[in-house]
Amino acid sequence: MSEIRIRPIRHLRGEITLPGDKSISHRAIILASLARGKTLVSGISRGEDVLNTARVFQSMGIEIKGVGSDSLTIPGKGLRGLSQPKDIIDCGNSGTTMRLLSGILAAQDFSSTITGDESLRKRPMDRVVEPLEKMGAKIEGRFAPLKIEGKRLKAISYRTSISSAQVKSAILLAGLYASGKTEVTEPARSRDHTERMLKYLEADIEVRDLTSNIMGGKELAAKPINIPGDISSASFFMVGAILLPGSHIKLSGVGLNPTRTGVIDILKRMGAKIEIENLREENNEPLGDIIVKGSNLRGITISGEIIPRVIDELPILALAATKAEGKTVIKDARELRVKETDRIRALVTNLSIMGARVEEKEDGLVIQGPTELRGGRLDSFADHRMAIALIIGGLIAQGETVVSGTDCIKTSFPEFEETLDRLKVVE
Numbered sequence: 001m002s003e004i005r006i007r008p009i010r011h012l013r014g015e016i017t018l019p020g021d022k023s024i025s026h027r028a029i030i031l032a033s034l035a036r037g038k039t040l041v042s043g044i045s046r047g048e049d050v051l052n053t054a055r056v057f058q059s060m061g062i063e064i065k066g067v068g069s070d071s072l073t074i075p076g077k078g079l080r081g082l083s084q085p086k087d088i089i090d091c092g093n094s095g096t097t098m099r100l101l102s103g104i105l106a107a108q109d110f111s112s113t114i115t116g117d118e119s120l121r122k123r124p125m126d127r128v129v130e131p132l133e134k135m136g137a138k139i140e141g142r143f144a145p146l147k148i149e150g151k152r153l154k155a156i157s158y159r160t161s162i163s164s165a166q167v168k169s170a171i172l173l174a175g176l177y178a179s180g181k182t183e184v185t186e187p188a189r190s191r192d193h194t195e196r197m198l199k200y201l202e203a204d205i206e207v208r209d210l211t212s213n214i215m216g217g218k219e220l221a222a223k224p225i226n227i228p229g230d231i232s233s234a235s236f237f238m239v240g241a242i243l244l245p246g247s248h249i250k251l252s253g254v255g256l257n258p259t260r261t262g263v264i265d266i267l268k269r270m271g272a273k274i275e276i277e278n279l280r281e282e283n284n285e286p287l288g289d290i291i292v293k294g295s296n297l298r299g300i301t302i303s304g305e306i307i308p309r310v311i312d313e314l315p316i317l318a319l320a321a322t323k324a325e326g327k328t329v330i331k332d333a334r335e336l337r338v339k340e341t342d343r344i345r346a347l348v349t350n351l352s353i354m355g356a357r358v359e360e361k362e363d364g365l366v367i368q369g370p371t372e373l374r375g376g377r378l379d380s381f382a383d384h385r386m387a388i389a390l391i392i393g394g395l396i397a398q399g400e401t402v403v404s405g406t407d408c409i410k411t412s413f414p415e416f417e418e419t420l421d422r423l424k425v426v427e
């Protein structure tokens with residue numbers, strides 16, 4: 001198994017541009033494949049998850065060009081243009097691919113089977129199967145593999161019990177095909193990239209408070225899509241810079257969609273020096289430059305409505321909390337247990353090895369800081385965000401840190417090591 005050895009560094013300095021946002025990249029491939037006409041997507045993520053989405057649409061007859069580079073040409077064939085794949089569809093490690101795709105496959109004129117890797121086959125799919133069945137879908141399985149028999153769908157009005165953009169998006173995508181107006185309401189706002197891109201591509205979609213609704217049957221327009229930098233990937237460097245005194249970095253062209261910027265709000269509340277410059281908008285998504293300096297942090301409580309806005313950044317925030325003065329409480333984050341690994345358990349295991357004072361809760365963690373961290377043998381549990389958070393931990397810990405199971409980094413951020421090398425100041 002691959003491993004990475006890390007030694008402490010002095011600080012992070014310089015300016016970088018991050019690879020394209022993973023969530024927006026998936027949606028660009030999906031919606032451009034369903035649009036009528038050719039779409040040029042630039043700045044797309046080259047992570048394995050996004051490559052899997054591209055391969056899936058290739059297997060359904062969409063001749064996507066440029067897969068593996070950061071620019072794709074996607075000749076969309078319209079809502080009814082997909083063809084039956086010859087093989088079982090493999091989504092790899094990607095929950096977003098599997099859940100969003102379920103909504104589309106449920107409405108096709110063909111049957112298909114979708115599966116994924118060992119981790120994805122353990123993740124709950126009932127959360128998408130249940131609403132899709134209410135729309136008239138026929139799906140066998142509550143965990144992957146799912147066997148989906150395409151049906152004519154009807155619109156529903158649905159209230160999700162969890163805030164999940166994957167669930168919401170699966171329903172809205174099925175709603176593109178359904179007769180009538182499909183409506184989804186969630187308990188707290190999750191990322192709204194699907195709604196924004198659908199609107200940009202001229203779908204009949206409206207968003208009000210916690211409800212999104214879409215009218216079925218309208219074809220999507222093909223328009224150029226430029227993907228902003230990934231704020232989830234940016235958050236690792238933000239925390240690294242904050243925790244290493246004397247750091248000063250600029251992260252250019254990062255996506256600043258308000259449903260994703262919980263990490264900035266929380267780090268600022270903890271006392272971090274973060275500034276935003278050059279705020280602008282491209283294809284209905286806000287982006288800007290983030291400037292971060294070394295800062296002293298204080299512990300806070302992270303709970304409630306902000307959780308869906310920061311769900312993927314909680315591992316790196318937990319690391320930040322070990323260096324904050326006082327107690328940090330993360331709660332209402334039970335969803336962390338059904339990510340690529342059980343992230344609550346994985347954090348408690350690894351941060352304890354590093355000497356942090358961390359307590360496991362059913363729906364989160366309590367971290368008492370500040371503590372000196374020491375290097376040790378750590379395990380990613382095959383989770384890309386865990387692996388990268390632990391590598392940042394190694395930069396601020398005493399002695400050598402070894403993180404095993406680092407292959408998974410390519411899932412979201414294959415350029416991570418070279419990007420870190422550009423900011424690292426060792427002496």
Ligand code: S3P
Binds near residue numbers: 022024096311
């Ligand atoms: C994602 C939604 C979130 C997030 C995941 C990407 C998306 O998952 O954790 O990394 O692109 O829609 P949930 O919908 O399960 O919360």
